[in-house]
Amino acid sequence: MLEVENLQVVYNNAIEAVRNASLNVTAGGITALLGANGAGKTTLLKAISGVLYPEDGKIRDGVIRFEGCDLTKLAPDDIVRLGIAHVPEGRKLFIELTVEENLVVGGHTTNRADIARRLEEIYQLFPQLKNRRTVLSGYLSGGEQQMVAIGRALMANPRLLMLDEPSLGIAPLMAEAIYAAVRRLSGEGGLTVLLVEQNASLALDASRNAFVLENGRVVLDGTSEELKRNEDVCEFYLGLGAKGVRRSMRDVKHYKRRKRWLS
Template sequence: MLEVENIQVVYDNAIEALRNTSFQVEPGSITALLGSNGAGKSTVLKSISGTLYPENGRVRSGIIRFDGQELAQLMPDVIVRLGIAQVPEGRRLFIELTVEENLLIGGYTRSRGECTETLEEIYELFPRLREKRGAVAGYLSGGEQQMVAIGRALMARPKLLMLDEPSLGIAPVIVRDIYKAIVELNRSRGMTILLVEQDAALAIKTAGYAYVMENGRVVLDGSGEDLSKNEDIREFYLGLGARGDRKSMRDVKHYKRRKRWLS
């Protein structure tokens, strides 16, 4: 479904954010991009959705292909119509509008009838939003705002839903609800998910396949099950020793300097 081949992304024609980054997302899968801050995960999503330009970024080389269509030169609204929707990091809602007004904005590429139907589906997925449909978005909790952001993306009826740090700054109980909804979208509705997440344990548990990014490139990939057993992933990303015991922060920082994939 989605193929990213050797893309290089630069900001301000000077700062290289991605170099020769390649990965694939299969139809009907949940695929995760893992990595620390600055690894290039969010830049990957912006490259796919065509939203690099506000930060003066551009894809300098490589190919991004979705269902056979190359995306690199397309405008964001065209990419949405092709079937890709992104939930940005930090939600970025219209905080002075109501929950329902925010959701309806996401359906600008759809007919009124489709919007009405999809709105009901979103309220079934997130019952909390039905209760708050008339509330001003700026007064919602962080978790409720994330639900609105996901719902707004779903209003476009995407084939591929991209989520950027959906657990960031949210209470654990709400994170569970959000990830339950993500799995529901994938299993019951067949929606393909591309997930960017710093919580490696949560992402590996949820995704069928994952790619690990460091310094703007993919350095490791595998199934969620295989990565959960990988010594490097366990020690650096999950903070676990060989016997499953928790490592101290001092040990983890030391291990960062000797990760095999950076040698």
């Protein structure tokens, strides 16, 4: 469904954020993209959705294809019309608009006749939003804002949903509710999901396949179950050492330099 081949992204013609990154997202299920801060995860999603330009980012090399269509020269609204929706890190809601107004904005590429139906589907997915539909989004909790952000993306009726750090800054119970909804969208609705998440344990539990991004390039990939058993993933992303023993942060500082894929 989505193919990224040898992608290189540069900011301000000087800073290389993604270098020779390649990955393949197959239709159906959830694919996770793991990596530390600064690994290039968010930049990769922005490149796919065509929104690098506000930060003076450019694709210098490589290709991004969605169902055979080259995305690298397309405008963001054209990419949305092809069936890709992006929920950015930090949610980026219009805080002076109500919940429902934010959702309707997300349907700007959708036929008007479908907007009411899409709204009802989102309220079924996130029931608590229905009672908050007239509330200004700036007054919502972090978890409720994340639900609105996901709902806004779903208004475009995407075939690929990209989520950037959906659990960031929200309460654990809300994170569980959001991940339950994402699993439902993928399992029952057949939606393909590309998930960026620093919480590796949460991401690997939810996903079918996963990629690890380090210093702008993909260094590991496989099924999520395989990566859960990978020694490096256990140490550097799950905080586990031999026999599942948890590591302290002091230990992490010492063994980070041992990453075999960076040697």
